[in-house]
Amino acid sequence: MSSDITLFVNPTAGRGRGARAAQPAAQVLREAGFAVRTVVGENAPDALRRARRAVAEGTGALVAVGGDGVTSLALRAVAGTLTPLGVVAVGTGNDFARAHGLPVRSPAAAAQLIARELKGDGGRAVDLGRVGEGYFGTVLASGFDSRVNDRGNRMRFPSGRLRYDVALLAELAALRPVPYRIRFDDGPEQHVEATLVAVGNASSYGGGMRICADARTDDGLFDITVVGPCSRATLLAVFPKVYRGTHLGHPLVTTHRAAKVTLAAEGITGYADGEPLGPLPLTAETVPGAVRLLGARC
Numbered sequence: 698m699s700s701d702i703t704l705f706v707n708p709t710a711g712r713g714r715g716a717r718a719a720q721p722a723a724q725v726l727r728e729a730g731f732a733v734r735t736v737v738g739e740n741a742p743d744a745l746r747r748a749r750r751a752v753a754e755g756t757g758a759l760v761a762v763g764g765d766g767v768t769s770l771a772l773r774a775v776a777g778t779l780t781p782l783g784v785v786a787v788g789t790g791n792d793f794a795r796a797h798g799l800p801v802r803s804p805a806a807a808a809q810l811i812a813r814e815l816k817g818d819g820g821r822a823v824d825l826g827r828v829g830e831g832y833f834g835t836v837l838a839s840g841f842d843s844r845v846n847d848r849g850n851r852m853r854f855p856s857g858r859l860r861y862d863v864a865l866l867a868e869l870a871a872l873r874p875v876p877y878r879i880r881f882d883d884g885p886e887q888h889v890e891a892t893l894v895a896v897g898n899a900s901s902y903g904g905g906m907r908i909c910a911d912a913r914t915d916d917g918l919f920d921i922t923v924v925g926p927c928s929r930a931t932l933l934a935v936f937p938k939v940y941r942g943t944h945l946g947h948p949l950v951t952t953h954r955a956a957k958v959t960l961a962a963e964g965i966t967g968y969a970d971g972e973p974l975g976p977l978p979l980t981a982e983t984v985p986g987a988v989r990l991l992g993a994r995c
Contacts, residue, residue: 702726702815703751704735705744705771707763707788718787718804719762725808731757731815741770748774756780758815758991762804764788769834769970772825772988776832781820781989783811790904790971793834796914797823797899798994807992814991821993822986823914826898826969828979833969836902836909837981839960840875840893840924841932843968844868850973869933874926877962878978881921881955892924892932896958896981900942902971910942911952914993917985918954925949957982 706719723733736751738744744767752759752774760783761771768784775782785807786794800806814820825832838846849864874890881887895902897909897920912920927935927949938944945952960967961978968974969981 700731701756702731702733702758702760702783703748703756704733704785705748705751705759705761705767705774706735706737707744707761707767718785722760722762722785722804722808725805726760726812729809729812729816731812741766745770745773752778752780758783758811760785760808760811762787765790765793765835765970766972768793769832769972772834772970773832776825776827776984776987779989781815781991783807783814783991785811790902792836792901792904793899793970795905796835796901796912797990797992799992810992820989820991821915823988823990823993824898824917825984825987826896826919826981827984827987828967828969828974828981831969831974832984832987833898833981834914835897835899835970837896837967837969837974837979838893838902838908839895839962839965839967839977839979840877840891841868841872842893842895842903843966846968846971846973847966869929872929872932875962875965877960879923879961880959881953882957886959889923890926892927894924894960895922896920896960897922898983906939907942908939908944909952910945917983918956919958919981919983921953921955921958923951923953925951 736747761768762785786801791801849861877889895908897912900912901907909920959980965977967979
């Protein structure tokens with residue numbers, strides 16, 4: 698394996714933690730005997746092109762430094778290749794890192810683990826989800842949560858996280874069930890009214906909301922959580938349980954497992970790893986062992 702490592706950095710992640718984390722991570726890797734270079738894109742498409750170029754040129758590992766956004770881009774760059782992925786998680790949510798038991802907001806510890814794994818077994822094969830040619834590591838969201846994202850992305854004021862808090866309140870006021878058409882694997886199409894449908898390769902999204910709490914990234918299957926039609930009061934009562942994963946026991950919540958799922962609904966956008974995929978219908982498939990992840994524990 699090449700001793701050259703590429704740090705793939707989002708300098709704005711976690712209010713600047715990405716830029717600050719790159720230096721200690723690089724120092725640890727250099728002290729472990731690796732040559733380190735850094736890739737920073739001008740925007741997401743440019744960053745992905747640069748990451749893919751590094752992989753094509755034979756870098757020994759691609760190391761995402763930032764949050765779930767840059768990790769998602771890195772997954773797309775290494776999926777289906779022999780290049781292992783390291784994650785120095787210093788973003789706001791860090792759901793992908795948490796799902797795999799990786800250090801969070803500790804760049805030196807993350808880099809030490811990456812160096813040890815590169816000198817050891819080279820990481821562990823984990824699954825990804827795929828929609829079209831794009832890959833995702835955590836959750837594909839649709840319904841109420843994606844409507845909140847849509848509204849928040851359209852807003853220009855207020856800024857930051859507060860924008861999405863305001864969007865959430867607005868969507869609560871407009872809450873209504875969504876008529877879905879859902880197909881699991883090659884089974885029959887089902888017509889379901891739901892508040893949201895989440896397709897989990899991993900367990901959480903949104904910074905620790907364990908919407909698909911039992912999902913594993915090594916079983917070749919998605920966990921799909923369907924929240925049925927509910928009132929605003931019920932949704933507000935159930936919502937805090939998502940952080941513990943105990944919402945799965947609520948009578949309005951059903952769960953399914955499948956290697957492929959097709960979701961169709963009018964006026965609904967699908968989001969994966971927090972990024973928009975486009976309007977439904979969308980078909981997601983699991984890709985077992987799509988990437989070798991350095992330091993994965995679960």
